[in-house]
Amino acid sequence: MEVGFLGLGIMGKAMALNLLRNGFRVMVWNRTRSKCEGLAEHGASIGESPAAVVSMSKYTIAMLADPSAALSVVFGKDGVLEQICDGKSYIDMSTVDADTSSKISEEITKKGGRFLEAPVSGSKKPAEDGQLIILAAGEKALYDEVIPFFDALGKKSFFLGPVGNGAKMKLVVNMVMGSMMKALSEGLSLAGSSGLNQQTLLDVMDLGAIANPMFRQKGPAMIQGNYPPAFPLKHQQKDIRLALALGDENAVPMPVAAAANEDFKRARSLGLGDLDFSAVHEIVKATGSWGDAV
Amino acid sequence: MEVGFLGLGIMGKAMALNLLRNGFRVMVWNRTRSKCEGLAEHGASIGESPAAVVSMSKYTIAMLADPSAALSVVFGKDGVLEQICDGKSYIDMSTVDADTSSKISEEITKKGGRFLEAPVSGSKKPAEDGQLIILAAGEKALYDEVIPFFDALGKKSFFLGPVGNGAKMKLVVNMVMGSMMKALSEGLSLAGSSGLNQQTLLDVMDLGAIANPMFRQKGPAMIQGNYPPAFPLKHQQKDIRLALALGDENAVPMPVAAAANEDFKRARSLGLGDLDFSAVHEIVKATGSWGDAV
């Protein structure tokens, strides 16, 4: 089976390699062509443009940095739309909002192509190990056909219904994650201020019903005040904001997420937006200049 | 090694059995004597009163229902204080507040006895399986001596420092747990109202960084609207309230826990206090009688 692959950033490169390793023939394209050459060494062919890749491939997968990159690869000069047609399929695995996804879907299908959005949960390591979680939505028949690709890329894929549901599912998960991160931060702060050992709190939690990988991985670093950016705080806050907006449409009260959101905003206002989202823990250490006045 | 054991409720009975199974000689007492006989069949001897048990035992463990039971067993007629003395130790594994614990500690040590508070994390099943998590605080030398008991009762024990810290650690853990439960409920509600499958949300979360046993166990039942009481909602709310009060002393802002607390209060106001704490999920289904007016 032959497949096109657009976008060779950290995630895309690892994914394209996994496709090659699993015996697929892959034609790659990347805005900066030099990144394609590393893939060529592993057997990939190189396309000159998104349009060129699509013209040669029945299926084209995209893994792009953000909504604007996702849009420009489709709508731009030499873009996907110039070659997409009946019999060809486009699978966008970039993380984009539901609106962007719908816009791309609409134009692809107008031209006779088929579309699937398939954002992933998981970052660099799971991408390299083929252990991503794939949140697919769009055309069910296409989903069934591309399972072999997804099996090479992830440990599990879900079909979630109409286009937009992949993006929404990510928002819901990230909203819960943001509230949990803030809950962890409050627990650590309360422990510290109450004379309890913060690492022991992590140890106790890790043995019980609320044990989870995030507390295990981020907790010790938060105690140290280290926040190496895996998932930037400003993106976490944006996702909670969008989830709250989604809830607003149907009048779903979510006061815990709303409270967490305000603290992530507070962290942004303190200049922490580019650190890891666990840096929300720093807001308890904020200081003022009122010592003399008081 | 010989040990006294006071209190044979669901938890206490399972714990006393584990001590017997691990080869300790155990003298038991319970307010309702009939419960002692089940233990006698497994080799326990029976004491006539807390005082009688203490008089015969170097170490006495208590596992009582609540602070008032814990106080009455110590301070009441034929209570622990009548026989505790130099060379004897009292380990209270009941879940009580720091004040109750301190009061008991003070009187025990005045009489020359040694004291350890050791509340546990875990309920019936872990108690039966000897898999409790033990949060001990008080006299370190005594903690070291009674490790063999704790090894029989739990999978892990922690020594947390001065009396009161065991109770505080439980509050912090339960506060984080309450915020997480509310976060889960909000995620399920948002998924449901956005056209996403709620069980799929649970499946997706269970594969990623926030996967945890509580979501796995409670989530499916919450979708069904089932809340078999494992940890009553009113106790969960009380623990968050006490944790917030602890934070108030040191001015630790905890807005997510505060928001969760208000929703647990709302659930209480709807008559859900005796259901499981996961019943906080029901508040989104509350209805009014304004249909006609609107």
Place this chain on the structure above:
Amino acid sequence: MEVGFLGLGIMGKAMALNLLRNGFRVMVWNRTRSKCEGLAEHGASIGESPAAVVSMSKYTIAMLADPSAALSVVFGKDGVLEQICDGKSYIDMSTVDADTSSKISEEITKKGGRFLEAPVSGSKKPAEDGQLIILAAGEKALYDEVIPFFDALGKKSFFLGPVGNGAKMKLVVNMVMGSMMKALSEGLSLAGSSGLNQQTLLDVMDLGAIANPMFRQKGPAMIQGNYPPAFPLKHQQKDIRLALALGDENAVPMPVAAAANEDFKRARSLGLGDLDFSAVHEIVKATGSWGDAV
């Protein structure tokens, strides 16, 4: 001085009458022509279309129901744009969002016209009494020229800077108002549940530092459970949501407004959206169907 007036709803009619009473010659237009006749009896002339009014007037004031009406009167067939030109001015006093306002401003000025947005604070009674508060933004020179109109319509007008600032100022004021309404509701609930007389609470507050007309007017009706719609709850919630979105851009943490917003959403989910915004008080009376289960 001659002035055109577009839109004769409850507010617009009262405002046009005040202009006539103050000696201005007014040409009116309304989508439903019959409403114009009441004004003609007071001396107004009638225009056949927005374009016709603009062609005859140096200044045209609009007071329309919502953003879509505001847009259609400008951009539609026989609309304002067809006749606006150098030497003519358009003052939009409708309540619209900053984006709508900017869009209108842009096209008016492209044609050589001058533009002022001037949303008002106050409802029917102040409109009739010429006691509105006018929040103007746009071209300062135009503001200075039309002060005579504003003097006829309001007790006070403000010039707030560039187009969009009028809309923003309304959002900020309405956000504070929404938080205050929720604070009042919580106070009434707490008083009631604590054995205090709710009317006495209102009386006490009305004598002190937080005395305000809203508590005085809405409070007694809230105790009775009456919510005659002066400002619909769904609009109040929308304004808080938009204010929070405005704050998000600059990372301003506003946890009290966020908490109030979630309760207004809860009220919407209970079907209270079309009642007065004071109906947020009803959420404390929501009930479930768990009586038997508990």
Place this chain on the structure above:
Amino acid sequence: MEVGFLGLGIMGKAMALNLLRNGFRVMVWNRTRSKCEGLAEHGASIGESPAAVVSMSKYTIAMLADPSAALSVVFGKDGVLEQICDGKSYIDMSTVDADTSSKISEEITKKGGRFLEAPVSGSKKPAEDGQLIILAAGEKALYDEVIPFFDALGKKSFFLGPVGNGAKMKLVVNMVMGSMMKALSEGLSLAGSSGLNQQTLLDVMDLGAIANPMFRQKGPAMIQGNYPPAFPLKHQQKDIRLALALGDENAVPMPVAAAANEDFKRARSLGLGDLDFSAVHEIVKATGSWGDAV
């Protein structure tokens, strides 16, 4: 009519003077005797102790700094209890919690005396002008008898029912006040960050439905960053905390007050507790030391 008066702080001195001015014969006592002399110049007699004042007076009014002072004047050596008896009445106008009030009430009435708690709303200026608001609770017949005193001291008095209700009413009012202060702060911050003039926001609000003396008085100083302590922030936070605890008893959800409370706690954690409660506005200006890291 003759009356005893205990406590000549800022408030008490002004109140005792008003009683004298209104023609009552007053016997005063103060822990620091020198303060009595100023009153003697205006015609007061001086008592050697609380007991001495009570022995000479049918009615004794107390205005003490805090609960511990209120308790010690009653229960201490030469205290009120030593002379209170059938036919004598004690009116405590200090601001104390409901528990303290009940404790005093109980002992006074055991000795045959009659009791009224009567905390006031209003500070130095209203005390001097006889414009306090008096929140009385306890024995209704006594309340009716002492109306002449209250007429001299305040512009309005309320009888609120059983002892404790005076304290509770103050908590409810102060809770609403705290939420409003936080709402004001958020409005000012949002205005400032959105390019609106903050003073204009105050002006606009002061003309509409939410106009209130607190916004008028505190608002301009908050813009300047001035917080002269009229009502200390730590007391405001304590009152919200106590109000939330009162609500907890009856499961009244109060998320806006809870969110405000967390921000007042945050302000305390920044060292602002002794400034005026309007200093909660400073938390938006808190800074960190992460500039380099980001």
